[in-house]
Amino acid sequence: MDASLRYLVVVELVGDGTYSSWAPDLPGCVATGETRQECEENMCDAIALHMAGLRDDGTPIPRPTAVASATVEVDVD
Numbered sequence: 001m002d003a004s005l006r007y008l009v010v011v012e013l014v015g016d017g018t019y020s021s022w023a024p025d026l027p028g029c030v031a032t033g034e035t036r037q038e039c040e041e042n043m044c045d046a047i048a049l050h051m052a053g054l055r056d057d058g059t060p061i062p063r064p065t066a067v068a069s070a071t072v073e074v075d076v077d
Contacts, residue, residue: 005061005063005064006064007023007025007026007047007064007066008023008024008025008064008066008067008068008069009021009022009023009040009043010022010023010024010069011036011039011040011043014032018032018033018034018039019032019033019034019035019036019038019039020032020039021033021039021040021042021043023043023047024065024066025062025063025064025065025066026047026050026062028050029043029046029047029050030043030046031043031045031046
């Protein structure tokens with residue numbers, strides 16, 4: 001296994017002005033924060049805890065499959 005893996009994390013602005021994040025390759029691994037930076041830092045911690053739990057359970061660490069992110073503009077008319 002590589003010493004480090006790179007996972008795509010989706011960060012969303014929540015209606016109350018806070019942030020929420022999740023990783024498509026790690027179902028159930030989520031984090032929140034008052035700022036985007038705090039949310040991303042909390043997500044790094046959440047991923048580390050998630051990985052530790054998988055190891056403790058004897059479950060293989062999933063390899064990242066998401067390799068890029070993009071935003072697209074869509075006409076809504």
